Amino acid sequence: MPASSTPKLPTRLTDLFGIEKPILCGGLMWLATAEYVAGVVNAGAMGFITPRSYPDADAFRDAVRRCREMTGGRPFGVNLYISARPAENEKMKAYVDVVVEEGVRCIETAGYSPEALLPRLKEAGCVVLHKATTVRHAAKAVSAGVDAVALIGAECGGHPGMGDIPAMLLAARALEQLDVPVVVGGGIGSGRQIAAALAMGADGVLLGSRMLVADEIWAHPLYKQHLVGLDETCSTTVLRSLKNTYRCLANETAAEVARLESSGQSDYAVLGPLVGGPIQKVAYETGDWTKGVLSLGPAAAWCDKLEPAGAILDRLEADALACLRATAARLEGLQPA
């Protein structure tokens, strides 16, 4: 896809998605709405609406239409999270119908294998990027036919998988083994990290936590202000004992879940209400960040102020460029091989 203006940092990813910045903003449960994705897309990056943030497929369809209006013809994306629970995946068919019927062309899949969804998405002309937490799963998705992969490290907000492998290591391994565009995600919140990712040959980065203070994120200002005061020690993990590690804001609910787990509690009927979606939504609505297991990673350390998504993304791009230029100048004397 052609980008609407020439990228300053052109990569296979900017070509693939037709974007100006090699930056993806991943799906955010409850928060990656049409308004947020439009802010990201209008700034030249790619964002993905999370259908599960809407009460039903009709409301999701309205969001897709609103996003199309707000982005004036630029491509935008949808996140399709493939669950371990078949009942959850029942809703997927309706979401894919909306994607295909509304002409959405950019898809981020996550969770379990996207293989079953690919024939329909590819037939509709979609570009599909799969987020994986192991190189093995990324390679499997490539064999199944995805166009690109994002390797998401243990630092990420949300579900980092069980391997505890850092993002840079995963992406470096993937770059050695795969011949599709490779994106690095997890723990990224600064321009110098974007420069490092590009310098090692990655095609771009994927952000989540860093973007939570964007003006277009509808969550209550008290929650967003809390993020502004955090440093890199702000997150913790829960649910490792259920083999479903979850990186989240270190708050009272996370401490309570950890306490229950260490006392041997493994019944999801007990843990689920503390961890599930409805309590998160209330926290975002009221701004009471002490309640709920709220997806977050240490990249929130760079959440330094509330500002439009475009301002955050412009700053990241400018900082990445400055870092790459400084590196090039520093290494000027390097002899060609």
Ligand SMILES: Cc1cc2nc3c(=O)[nH]c(=O)nc-3n(C[C@H](O)[C@H](O)[C@H](O)COP(=O)(O)O)c2cc1C
């Ligand atoms: C608040 C929040 C909600 C998220 N919800 C989803 C989701 O619904 N689907 C998904 O695929 N990833 C979700 N993620 C993961 C992000 O898309 C992204 O992969 C991750 O945040 C990258 O790591 P970072 O937070 O260190 O930047 C979520 C992350 C956060 C912080």
